[in-house]
Amino acid sequence: GLPEAVQVDTGAVYTLLLAANTLWIGSERGLFRWEDPRQGLPQLISVDTGPVDKLFKLDQTLFIGAKHGLFIWQNLDPGGPSLVDVEVSHVSAFCQEGSWLWIGSRKGLLLYESGGKDPAFQPEVKDIDVTSLTNDGATLLVGTTQGLLRWRKRDGGSPDWVLTDAEVHSLYPDTSTLLISTKRRGLFRLDDVHKGRPELIDGGMGISPRYYRNGPILWMGAGMGDAAGLYRWDSRIEAKPRRIKSINTGHIHNFYRDADTLWIGAQKGLFRIQGLDTEWDAQLQITSKLPEKIYTDSHLLIRWQVSSF
Numbered sequence: 001g002l003p004e005a006v007q008v009d010t011g012a013v014y015t016l017l018l019a020a021n022t023l024w025i026g027s028e029r030g031l032f033r034w035e036d037p038r039q040g041l042p043q044l045i046s047v048d049t050g051p052v053d054k055l056f057k058l059d060q061t062l063f064i065g066a067k068h069g070l071f072i073w074q075n076l077d078p079g080g081p082s083l084v085d086v087e088v089s090h091v092s093a094f095c096q097e098g099s100w101l102w103i104g105s106r107k108g109l110l111l112y113e114s115g116g117k118d119p120a121f122q123p124e125v126k127d128i129d130v131t132s133l134t135n136d137g138a139t140l141l142v143g144t145t146q147g148l149l150r151w152r153k154r155d156g157g158s159p160d161w162v163l164t165d166a167e168v169h170s171l172y173p174d175t176s177t178l179l180i181s182t183k184r185r186g187l188f189r190l191d192d193v194h195k196g197r198p199e200l201i202d203g204g205m206g207i208s209p210r211y212y213r214n215g216p217i218l219w220m221g222a223g224m225g226d227a228a229g230l231y232r233w234d235s236r237i238e239a240k241p242r243r244i245k246s247i248n249t250g251h252i253h254n255f256y257r258d259a260d261t262l263w264i265g266a267q268k269g270l271f272r273i274q275g276l277d278t279e280w281d282a283q284l285q286i287t288s289k290l291p292e293k294i295y296t297d298s299h300l301l302i303r304w305q306v307s308s309f
Contacts (some may be wrong), residue, residue, distance in 0.1 A: 010028065
């Protein structure tokens with residue numbers, strides 16, 4: 001059927017989190033809770049969080065990144081979420097490591113231990129603007145405005161700068177490789193996240209905030225301004241991603257796959273790529289008129305066309 005608007009004034013919706021059949025909605029007006037999206041309507045939580053753009057649930061605790069700071073809702077008790085008593089500023093990312101939850105903010109990196117007290121800033125990564133987080137086992141990768149940090153805290157290690165003088169925009173674990181998108185310095189790859197060093201893929205490429213892998217092909221929404229668009233990369237045969245110039249999507253906001261179709265929500269509208277799992281049949285056809293005799297020691301000009309590409 002056709003999409004229909006939910007008759008609730010949420011303002012702009014920034015993030016959604018579905019947990020145990022409850023849909024949490026982070027929006028311009030604050031936090032909404034929808035007990036059963038199949039019936040009823042979302043209800044605004046009456047706590048002044050300001051606009052909400054980050055949500056994460058660890059066990060029975062809901063973490064809310066909002067304009068007015070970081071809020072925690074323990075066991076979803078009737079009292080509602082409470083403001084963490086530290087100056088967090090904007091929450092950029094959440095990353096779970098077992099019973100730990102790492103929280104990146106503009107004021108530094110915080111750690112919350114399940115069942116413990118409020119999250120606490122880590123002095124090793126304090127007053128550093130954290131932009132993104134990811135982890136591989138006990139190895140935590142911290143993207144910042146100053147570069148990329150690697151940290152194995154559980155092993156007693158200290159944070160190690162593996163990339164400096166680069167403002168990290170986003171981190172994307174792609175199979176066994178970590179892709180590092182930076183502002184103004186391009187796209188890097190880190191093949192060994194535990195011990196390796198990043199290698200530059202494309203120094204002229206703009207930021208890459210959106211990715212979707214389909215088999216050997218990585219689709220990317222990348223670039224800034226007029227260069228923003230859809231990129232395609234088969235790293236088996238291509239040194240770097242290449243832009244699909246035949247369509248102008250503008251900035252890509254999201255990828256969504258449904259069956260054999262990849263949907264692309266973008267600045268210029270809604271796009272789709274069909275036949276993701278369809279084996280390629282180029283249907284080559286020779287259009288030249290071949291001579292009656294073909295000699296093996298002479299050149300022959302053959303024209304041909306592809307009807308499916």
